[in-house]
Amino acid sequence: xxxxxxxxxxxxxxxxxxxxxxxxxxxxxxxxxxxxxxxxxxxxxxxxxxxxxxxxxxxxxxxxxxxxxxxxxxxxxxxxxxxxxxxxxxxxxxxxxxxxxxxxxxxxxxxxxxxxxxxxxxxxxxxx
Amino acid sequence: xxxxxxxxxxxxxxxxxxxxxxxxxxxxxxxxxxxxxxxxxxxxxxxxxxxxxxxxxxxxxxxxxxxxxxxxxxxxxxxxxxxxxxxxxxxxxxxxxxxxxxxxxxxxxxxxxxxxxxxxxxxxxxxxxxxxxxxxxxxxxxxxxxxxxxxxxxxxxxxxxxxxxxxxxxxx
Numbered sequence: 001x002x003x004x005x006x007x008x009x010x011x012x013x014x015x016x017x018x019x020x021x022x023x024x025x026x027x028x029x030x031x032x033x034x035x036x037x038x039x040x041x042x043x044x045x046x047x048x049x050x051x052x053x054x055x056x057x058x059x060x061x062x063x064x065x066x067x068x069x070x071x072x073x074x075x076x077x078x079x080x081x082x083x084x085x086x087x088x089x090x091x092x093x094x095x096x097x098x099x100x101x102x103x104x105x106x107x108x109x110x111x112x113x114x115x116x117x118x119x120x121x122x123x124x125x126x127x128x
Numbered sequence: 129x130x131x132x133x134x135x136x137x138x139x140x141x142x143x144x145x146x147x148x149x150x151x152x153x154x155x156x157x158x159x160x161x162x163x164x165x166x167x168x169x170x171x172x173x174x175x176x177x178x179x180x181x182x183x184x185x186x187x188x189x190x191x192x193x194x195x196x197x198x199x200x201x202x203x204x205x206x207x208x209x210x211x212x213x214x215x216x217x218x219x220x221x222x223x224x225x226x227x228x229x230x231x232x233x234x235x236x237x238x239x240x241x242x243x244x245x246x247x248x249x250x251x252x253x254x255x256x257x258x259x260x261x262x263x264x265x266x267x268x269x270x271x272x273x274x275x276x277x278x279x280x281x282x283x284x285x286x287x288x289x290x291x292x293x294x295x296x297x298x299x300x
Binding site for chain 1: 170
């Protein structure tokens, strides 16, 4: 059986709720955009906006239910540079910037609790 | 596929939903499956693959990594049905109308006892004008856009339910 070893953690990226990061900086815009703006067409047409918001809520609800189904499941993450790790999925933040996982099996050992930056993930897989 | 995937927007994404798609992501990752949904916040795709043994395998492709999305085919009726029922909680309301009326009344009493303004609106309970509780009045039947009120009311209903079950245990 794999023995748990401590894993060195890199400093965390900027957090959208902490102070000290300029919301107009390119880094913040790239990593921490908290919401997606409406399309140009729907900004002008209230009816279009209504339709867009409805579509948004239907899509989001289904996505959240899927995340909910993922909790406590063994999830296989496909990261950049062909790195594959598996872990027990815990939760995601609302902006889907980080995933909280337990028992992360990394190439150098098992990390009991970890946060995975979603920017490092290409895809992940689980079975229901 | 025109333009960047994450810039398409909800109405464009909806056109791909429920279809079988092939997603190319990162440098050399390819995933095929029935598109259940696209997260409007991260533009991530949820792909389902229904196995013969009844299991479903789920692939989540992160929106930032998506290079291309190609539609392979439209769903047949059976697949569409499975897609629409995936991850949807099973709601079975086995209580009769008399039972529901009693539950509604007891919950209304309980909320009033906790100094929460509550009104009856037909079969629904309306709390402080911002939260709706539908039959069968469990914590999961609360609907509100105010998270703080939602959390408080759900806890109260939960407390009422656990109080009732301990009462029942006491009389047994």
